[in-house]
Amino acid sequence: MKCAPFDYVRAATVDDVVTALADADGDGKILAGGQSLVPILALRMARPAVLVDVNRIPGLGGVRPDGAGDGAAVHVGALTRHSALAAQSHHPLLAEAARWIGHTAIRSRGTAGGSIAHADPSAELPVVAVGTGAVVTVSGPGRNRSVSADELFAGALMTSLGEDEMIIGIRFPVPQRWGFAEFARRHGDFALVTAVVAEIGGTVRIALGGVGSVPVRAAAGEQVLATGGTAAEAAAAASAELRPTADMHGSAPFRQAIAAEMIRRALAQARIDR
Amino acid sequence: MKGSVMKGSLGTSVRRKEDQRLVTGHGRYVGDLQLPRMRHVAFQRSPHGHARITGVNAVAALAAGHRVFTGADFAHVVLRAQSALPSYVETDQPVLAHEKVRFAGEPVAAVVAADRYRAEDGLELVEVDYEPLPSTVCAWDPPRESLHAGAPDNVLLERTFDAGSVDDAFAAAAVVVERELVTNRHAGNPMECRVGAALWNASDRKLTFWSGTQVPHIVRNMIAELLDLPEGSVRVIAPDVGGGFGVKAVLYPEDVALCMIAMRMPGTPVKWVEDRVEHLAAATHARDHRYLIKAGFAPDGALMALQADVTCNVGAYSVYPWTAGLEPLMAGGLLSGPYRLDNYRCTVRGVATNTAPSGPYRGVARPASVFAMESVLDAGARELGLSGVEIRRRNLIRPQDIPYKMPSRLVDDSGHYDECLTKALDLLGYDEIRAEQERRRSAGPSGAGEPPIGIGFACYNELTGLGRAASAGPRMPFRTGHDACTVRVNPDGRVTVFSGVTSQGQGLETTMAQIVADGLGVGYDDVEVRTGDTDESLWGFGAFSSRQAVIGGGAAHRTATAVQEKVLALAAGLLEANPADLRIEHGQIGVVGEPKPRISLAEVARVAYLESNRLPEGIEPGLEATRFYDPIRGAFAAGAQVAAIEVHRATGELRILKYVCVEDAGHVMHPQIVDGQIAGSIAQGIGGALYEHLVYDDDGNLSTGTLLDYLMPTSAEVPDLVIGHVSHPAANPLGVRGVGEGGTLGPNAVLAGAVADALGIEITTLPITPATVWTELQ
Known part of the structure; x- marks a missing residue:
């Protein structure tokens, strides 16, 4: 579990990064905090030719x-x-x-x-x-x-x-009202399901993580709320349209049920719990 | 503390001797070892669960300048775990696989390079050709292709325990419950993975092997035998070791490979530091069992008969040297636990599969067998309308039953189970929690409001400190009942102890120092303890079976007493007094009844080594003794665990509200260490009950190959634990009972029972996850 050889570039500016990445011709990778990249490198599941370290670039934090x-x-x-x-x-x-x-x-x-x-x-x-x-x-x-x-x-x-x-x-x-609920096997684990509720400019948005290959908006749930439905109805509608994949941590129906519960909790936290 | 041996430092939580270095980052682990010219080893591992090796090509790796070793290089050495048990099939485990591989992760080649990075680069240049064979990963599925020629059905061992008349008892029973229970494969996962470094000194033909092992003397013995070296030419050193839990009580092919590589590279130390991916794939696993279990009860809840068929997945090889009998025989021997039972029939078997070998893991088989036993007790109680407490009290072995011969013929010397259970219920606040449970039940419909509460129980008898009559291991060629200790008073009056015990963090330096300090009559701070080096200590089997406090401690006590006798004899000569009138305390020797001491131990020691002109007649120079101790039988440690949990119906989430454990450690030598052992073992038990699961797919690939998927509990998942004690000294020199493993025995049963109590569902498959609870509720 040690990474394969790579070249290392410490960038001083964003332009340095862009240049180094272009020079690497598609075989470059940015090293920022390294919390996902370094384990993948160690497992040799990624083997970029060039690592571009961006940590010393001034003005990019905050x-x-x-x-x-x-x-x-x-x-x-x-x-x-x-x-x-x-x-x-x-x-x-x-x-x-x-x-x-x-x-x-x-x-x-x-x-x-x-x-x-x-x-x-x-x-x-x-x-x-x-x-x-x-x-x-x-x-x-x-x-x-x-x-x-x-x-x-x-x-x-x-x-x-x-x-x-x-x-x-x-x-x-910045949302006017918001809720965040996450379901993970242990504290600090990647989520099985994450639900984010955000009211922005009078519109309530619901987003879910862990239920597909990308984070998704729960359009059906949002629609229920926009047309005066209850939080429970919105959670049920959002969950029903999900097609999550099963893995060792749970079946697709289980993830749907968890998604409904997380939406319900996030809506309650946002006080959108009519 | 009670009793005459408990004076001075024993019974108090003296500062642990090892903590200065361990908690300040100054521990000396094998991984820290740096030697001139040291090279690093990486192992090529099988990507297949089962395959024939059709070709190995190391040309490219050799051309790149690496040293490469393959199965053919070491084919003349095999690991063959031996047992005299009838039905046991001995099988060979290669040092590096050749001909075929039997589990994914099995080592097939080794590359030696200047550092680990380059060694792994070299691995990519070693080409191994495989012809895949069908894998079998489930021990109770029919084998698709046998692993070993000697065991066509993959069964390496089968034994039936039979006592009383089971059929008659079932016929007479008021209630018979029958269950199929499956427990989850998981592993010890010490913080420090496996590690070794080997150096062959060709000029004096001596092998030194630094190893993160729990059992250095066994390793020395086995390495000498396997490599045909004089045992005195092999030195095994286990310096600081970062956790073991049984995983490091095994001699592994990688260990032997390192020694053999070293012998091929004279003068070059070679080191291997296992990483977590290797560890999860290739260090020993455990607890992959199925219980087909049936229990019959009288109307009052009395257990009338118990019958079981237990299959243990022992993995690809019979673990060396403990054998494939380790888990099955422990499961069958202790299935009935602390309950009175006359009619018992139980067939246990160990079945080989294309998975990593199963080995010893803290609690060996009992976390599974206790779960099985407590499950049928709870099921019986429900059918009879009894509470979980009532049915246990009805059946527990009582003090008046002692010595109690279990149906497996083990002899229980404890009997204080009800006392543990009662105290645990008090600490839990049983009645209050039952009232709260009832309030929530009647408060509203399910799914709304507060989540339901459940209470679970487990009672267990942990067999510790096994002597020769009940030795750990199934009729192996060695008996692990004894340990040695050497106590030396140095010329300055301070004391050095060479103990056969080993420590993986559990504070044995401290415990041995306490025992010797009190046994000899010197201050705790004047005792230094050395462990883990076979050139220093005479003999010790090491850390397993909760044996070291009892056996190594007994040896330390006996030795300290023997040295004290000589000290007093020498002092008596110098003082012209009767030795029987002398006492030694805190290194000062005085006459009983006199307020002031007469002579210091330092002065006596000076005479013993430096002033032979003052030696009394008939007394040899020097102040040292070596003694062995064997308790002959073991000491059962009674234990009870109870917990209250709440479960969310919508998600299957389980929250532990309160977790209580009460154990009988006999005399508690160091309260903080004892509580630490109990807490740590419960934490591992909770991990096994709720999180940890090594999952193979049907082709023998490990699906949980990193800690991203193999979930271990962290401090956020382990609740504050309430630990209580009862104290009934055992019949050994210190009156102690082992506490290293008992904690792991309860959590499966406690948490499964609590979920059942909360929701009315039965947990028959472990671990208990939100998904399994949720699914069961639908």
């Missing part, structure tokens, strides 16, 4: 308010550690979600940009990104572009990012 009122959001720098997300007060939903990530050591190193780019459908931040309609700022050769969370996640551990692109920040709208 959470700052971005907009106010109904348009309130926070900007989260890509190198913001989960522990900093958990400690900030601008975006209580993000803070709550970050507290559910792994353990202290993982939260001290893992980064927001890394978690979003890794695109694990069971991870917390991707669900919050989809649930709040976050927008990701991406830097590539000669340009920056914005990608919505919905467009970013392309499959399990897959994104629409180019091989020479890097996430530099994420803009998370």
